[in-house]
Every structure is written in C-alpha cells, then in structure tokens.
Amino acid sequence: MKILVVVPAYNEEQALADTIHELTSSCPDIDYLIVNDGSTDRTGDICDELHLCHVDLPINCGLASGVRTGMKYAMRNGYDAVVQFDADGQHVPSYIPEMARKMEETGCDIVLGSRYLAGGKAMGMRNMGSRIIAGLIRAATRTTVTDPTCGLRMYGPKMIETFAKGFDIEPEPDTLALLIRNGATICEIPITVRERQGGESYLKPLRAARYMLRSVSSIVLFLWFR
Amino acid sequence: MPLSQQLLLLGGAIVILIVVVHAVHKRHILIDDSLFWIALAVVLVLLGAFPQIVFFFANLFGFQSAANLVFAAITALLLIKEFRNTAKISTLKDRVNQLAQEMALRLEDQESEKD
Incomplete structure (x- = not known):
C-alpha cells in the first residue's frame, strides 16, 4: 500500500522540522x-x-x-491512501502503519483516529462541541463516529478522488457525514495526541463559533440536498 | 403588526431558505458563504413569529409603525453586507493578481533553471 502523509503547514516554523524528523524516522517507508x-x-x-x-x-x-493540494498530488502520483497529519507535533506517527493495517483488513474508505476510544477526552467547550456534532452525525447517518473532530485521518483511493475533484469538500466533520451518506465506510482506531509543540491553532474562539455553526447547519440543513 | 405582514415575513424566510439550499445543491455557493443567508432567514422567522420584538424596538427608537423599523433594519443590514462584499472583492482581486505574478515568476525560474 502506497501511503502519502499530507502535512498542511501555515506558519509552523517552530515545530515543523521536528515533526517531519519524527515522521521519517518512525515510518521510513x-x-x-x-x-x-x-x-x-x-x-x-x-x-x-x-x-x-x-x-x-x-x-x-x-x-x-x-489538504486538497495533497489529495491532487496523491492522485497524480498514484497513492493508495492519504493521511492528514498535523504539522504542530500533536499527532504520533507510529499510528500510521496501524491505520493502514486497519484499512487493508476492513477495506473501509476512511480510518479515523479517535481520542475518545483511547479513553481521552477533549476538555470543556471543545468536548461539548464534539459531542453535539457526533450526535448529529449519528442522527443523520445512523453511524457512530466517536471523535468527529480528530485531525488524524486516513483516506482511501475513492476518497482521494472525491477530495481532489469535489466542490466544497472540506476535511471537517460535516464532510464526514456527507461522505458516509454517499456510501463511504469508516472505521476508527484508538489514538492519543500530544499537546501542540508550537505555532498557533487554526481554531480560535471566533473561528470555533463559526466552525460549529457551519458543522451544525451543514449537517442539519444541507446533508439531504447536497 | 397585522397577521398578513407576519405571514409575509414567514413566507420570505421560507423562500430564502429554499433559494439558499438550492444554490448549495447546485454548487453555486459555498456552505461558508451561505451561513449569512441562513441566519437572516432564521431572524425573519423569529420576527414573524414574535412581532413583539419589533414593537419593542419600534417604541424604543420612536418609529411610527413596526413595518418602518423592519424596512430600516433590513436596509441597514444589506448596506453592511454590500460593503463587506466590496471589501471581499477587493481582497480577491489582490489575491488573483498575486497568483498571476507568482506563477509568472515561478515559470521564469523554471525556464532559467533549464537553460
């Protein structure tokens, strides 16, 4: 299985070098x-x-x-799977082979990392938002996603094409609901994440509110019509 | 506010919702950009269902009728939205120009590497 790890990086000078060093030494192939x-x-x-x-x-x-740039690159170069991986050092690369095994065993389209399955929990507001989205996804697709906001995900060939060619397909929970509804199969593996090693999060308070509004309205309103 | 006006507000809200959902379906608009219109429809529904809100503010600011306040508020809202659209278009113009410049320079780099 030919795997590409896509690492989107916006102003990640602090952690990027270490993240990539860990990635290449942990998964040299x-x-x-x-x-x-x-x-x-x-x-x-x-x-x-x-x-x-x-x-x-x-x-x-x-x-x-x-992420989409990575998906296009993967398509052009014939990769079988793409892993979305944070540049800030939150994600542990040793889970990637595990995700690949899971994908090969089950033949599912998306493997999600789940902090929840490993007994971890996001704190406070973040956890609440995550639970609301998980509930909505369950209601809309009858599929249980225990940790819809987790950033560590592996996408199979069909999903790579969907991301590369689709319109308004963002690597966000509402897209997950849409993909499941359109027939994508998912499975989860328990993972733990670390504290970010530097840089600033994409998710600041105002953006978090917008993120929730988008996720909720997208799942509730648009899912059936997209 | 007479019942007919309440129903008009509700009807307007439903039309907005249908138009927006259709546009999302037809891929004419990004979900992010549809959020403003969804929020507007929700506000119209609220005002149609609870006209007391309009009466309260009409009294507070001394409007002669509740309908006048609705007109004024929506005009103001659309002006703000129009300004923000103009600002957005300016940014987009700049970004397109930057892209063209970057592309030209990178192609030039590639060609001089070949030589």
Missing part, C-alpha cells in the same frame, strides 16, 4: 508532502534548507485547500 500554505514566517525556508518534500502555495488558502 512512507512518503510525505508538506503543503506550505502561504506561510509568512520561515516555514518555506526551513523546507528548502532541510530539503524536505514540499509544495509552496503562493497565498494563504486555508486548511481545506492545503
């Missing part, structure tokens, strides 16, 4: 692609200096566009 999403810090320079495999988007396009 797996390819990776850093998508430098128009960073204004030294992210691009670090990629050049250390000769990391990367593409530079000329302007900042957001997480969805970064």
